[in-house]
Amino acid sequence: MANISLADQLEDAIERMIAEPDSVPPAVDFKISELLGIAAELRLLPDRNFQASLKAEFLGRNHAMPVAVDIETRSQSSQQRQARREPRLDEILPTLFRAGDGTYPVRRENLAISAAIHAALLVLVATAGFWMASQPRFAPHATTVLLTEISADPLPLSINETGGGGGGGGGDRDKLSESKGRLPRFAREQITPPVIVVRDEQPKLPAEPTIVGSPELTMPPTSQIGNPLAAIPLPPSNGTGFDSGIGSGRGGGIGVGNGPGFGAGSGGGMGGGVYRVGGGVSAPRPIYDPDPDYSEEARNAKFQGTVLLWVVVGSDGRPRDIRALRSVGMGLDQKAVEAVQKWMFEPAMLEGHPVAVQINIEVTFHLY
Amino acid sequence: MKALENRNLENQNKNEERLQVEAARHDPVRFAELYENNFDRVYAYIARRVLTREEAQDATADVFHRALAGLPRFEWRGLPFIAWLLGIAAHVLSDRWQRGARRREVVDGDLDQIGVEDDLERRAILYQLVDTLPPDQRHVIIQRFVGQKSLREIAIELERSEGAIKQLQLRALQNLRDRMRV
Numbered sequence: 001m002a003n004i005s006l007a008d009q010l011e012d013a014i015e016r017m018i019a020e021p022d023s024v025p026p027a028v029d030f031k032i033s034e035l036l037g038i039a040a041e042l043r044l045l046p047d048r049n050f051q052a053s054l055k056a057e058f059l060g061r062n063h064a065m066p067v068a069v070d071i072e073t074r075s076q077s078s079q080q081r082q083a084r085r086e087p088r089l090d091e092i093l094p095t096l097f098r099a100g101d102g103t104y105p106v107r108r109e110n111l112a113i114s115a116a117i118h119a120a121l122l123v124l125v126a127t128a129g130f131w132m133a134s135q136p137r138f139a140p141h142a143t144t145v146l147l148t149e150i151s152a153d154p155l156p157l158s159i160n161e162t163g164g165g166g167g168g169g170g171g172d173r174d175k176l177s178e179s180k181g182r183l184p185r186f187a188r189e190q191i192t193p194p195v196i197v198v199r200d201e202q203p204k205l206p207a208e209p210t211i212v213g214s215p216e217l218t219m220p221p222t223s224q225i226g227n228p229l230a231a232i233p234l235p236p237s238n239g240t241g242f243d244s245g246i247g248s249g250r251g252g253g254i255g256v257g258n259g260p261g262f263g264a265g266s267g268g269g270m271g272g273g274v275y276r277v278g279g280g281v282s283a284p285r286p287i288y289d290p291d292p293d294y295s296e297e298a299r300n301a302k303f304q305g306t307v308l309l310w311v312v313v314g315s316d317g318r319p320r321d322i323r324a325l326r327s328v329g330m331g332l333d334q335k336a337v338e339a340v341q342k343w344m345f346e347p348a349m350l351e352g353h354p355v356a357v358q359i360n361i362e363v364t365f366h367l368y
Numbered sequence: 369m370k371a372l373e374n375r376n377l378e379n380q381n382k383n384e385e386r387l388q389v390e391a392a393r394h395d396p397v398r399f400a401e402l403y404e405n406n407f408d409r410v411y412a413y414i415a416r417r418v419l420t421r422e423e424a425q426d427a428t429a430d431v432f433h434r435a436l437a438g439l440p441r442f443e444w445r446g447l448p449f450i451a452w453l454l455g456i457a458a459h460v461l462s463d464r465w466q467r468g469a470r471r472r473e474v475v476d477g478d479l480d481q482i483g484v485e486d487d488l489e490r491r492a493i494l495y496q497l498v499d500t501l502p503p504d505q506r507h508v509i510i511q512r513f514v515g516q517k518s519l520r521e522i523a524i525e526l527e528r529s530e531g532a533i534k535q536l537q538l539r540a541l542q543n544l545r546d547r548m549r550v
Contacts, residue, residue: 014512
C-alpha cells in the first residue's frame with residue numbers, strides 16, 4: 001500500500017511537472033523527491049527516433065534508422081526544421097560524396113574495368129598521331145576517261161541501218177577456200193550474188209553480179225571476181241560458205257561475214273566491224289558510269305595503274321566486246337571490265353540513227 | 369595504480385577520438401561516429417537550458433550541422449571533442465536567445481565549472497540507462513516523457529490497468545536511481 005501511495009504521489013508530481021515545467025516543484029515525501037528529480041531530468045528525454053533521423057541525415061539517407069523505441073509522434077518543429085533546411089551537397093550529389101556507401105557498395109571489379117578502359121583510351125589518344133603518321137589513310141579510287149579513236153579513213157556507209165558496219169559472205173560449201181579476185185560492183189540492191197565457179201550456166205534471168213554497198217565505192221578492176229583478201233587466185237572456188245556468194249560466210253556477199261556485202265560483219269556494205277567516231281558519227285555519251293572497285297590484291301600491294309579498254313558501244317547503248325588493250329594486272333583489268341560492262345551510253349548517231357561504234361576507255365586506278 | 373590505469377584509458381580514448389575526427393575530416397560520413405558518441409551529452413547540455421523538447425532537438429541538430437560544416441577548421445588542442453561541440457552549443461543557444469527564444473534559468477551557466485560537467489555526464493548517463501531498463505518499464509518511461517502520454521493512455525495501449533502502469537513508472541524511476549548510484 002505504501003508503494004501505491006508513493007506511486008500516486010509521484011504521478012501527481014510528474015503530472016504537474018509536465019503540465020507546468022516552470023512551476024516550483026511541489027513539496028513531496030522525501031522518499032520520492034529523488035525520484036522526482038530523476039523524472040525532471042527525464043522530462044526532455046531525447047527521442048531516439050529524432051536521434052536516428054538526425055544521424056541518417058549525416059549518412060545522407062532519407063529514412064530513419066531502425067531504433068528500439070517506437071514513438072509515433074515526431075515533433076512538428078523538427079519537421080519544419082527539416083523542411084526549411086537547405087539541401088546539402090551530399091543530397092544533391094550523393095554518389096560524389098559517397099553518401100550512399102551503405103546502400104551501394106563499391107564494386108572493385110567495375111572500378112578496375114573502368115580504370116582499364118580509361119587507360120586504354122588515354123594510350124589511344126596519345127599514340128593516335130604516330131599511328132596516323134605511320135599508316136597514311138588512302139581512299140583508293142578510279143577515274144575513267146572516254147577516248148574516241150577518230151579515224152581519218154573514209155567511213156563505211158551503212159545501207160542496212162541495223163547492219164552496223166556492214167559486211168557479207170557466202171560460198172557454196174566448197175571444200176576449198178574462195179579464190180582471190182576483185183570485188184564486183186557495189187549496188188544498192190543485189191539481184192545476182194557474185195560467184196567464181198558458175199554452177200548455173202543458163203540462168204533464167206541473167207544479171208550482173210553485185211554486192212550491196214555504196215555505188216560510189218569502187219575497187220581497182222582485175223580480171224576475176226573473187227575475194228581480194230583471199231590468199232591465192234587458184235584454183236577457182238566459191239568458198240566454204242553457203243547461201244551463194246563467195247567466201248566462208250553466208251548470204252550472197254563476199255568474205256567471212258553474213259549478208260550481201262563484203263568483209264566481216266553483216267547486213268551489207270563493206271566493213272567487218274563497227275563505225276568509228278568522226279566524219280558524221282557522233283561519240284557515244286555515257287549516262288551511267290559507275291567507278292570500278294579497287295582489287296584487294298592491288299590495294300594491299302598499294303599498286304596503281306591505268307587500264308586501256310577497247311569497247312564496242314552498240315546502237316542500243318550497251319557496251320560489248322570489251323577487251324583490255326593495255327593491262328596492268330593485279331586484278332585491276334578485270335575490275336575495269338566488270339565496271340564498264342555495267343555502263344550505259346547514249347549511242348553514237350549517224351544521220352539521226354544510232355549506230356555501233358568502237359571506242360577506248362581509259363581507267364586509271366589511284367591510291368590517293 | 370588505478371589512477372595510472374584511468375590515465376591510460378583516458379589517453380587511449382583521446383587517441384581514438386582524434387582518429388575519428390581525422391577520419392571525419394576526410395570523409396563526412398564518418399562524422400556519424402562522432403555524432404553517436406557525443407549526442408547524449410550535447411543534448412543534455414541543451415536540454416538543461418531550454419524549456420521544450422522541440423527547442424532541444426532543433427538546437428541539437430544545429431550544433432551538429434555547424435560542427436560538420438566547421439570540421440575542416442577544427443584544430444586539435446588536446447581538449448576532448450565534446451568541449452568543441454559544447455562551445456558550438458553555447459553559441460547556438462546564444463543565437464537563439466538573441467532571436468527571442470525563451471530560456472530556462474540555470475544556476476550553473478559556466479561550462480568550465482566542474483559541477484556542470486559532472487551534471488552533464490550524469491544526465492547523459494541517465495539517458496543511456498533508460499535504454500537498459502526492462503522493456504515494459506522502458507516503454508512506460510518513453511511514452512510518458514517522450515510521447516507525453518498520460519498513464520491512462522498508456523494503460524489502454526498496453527491493455528493493463530492504470531494502477532499497474534503507475535507501478536511500472538515508479539519501479540522504472542527506482543531502477544534508474546539505483547543504477548545511477550552504482
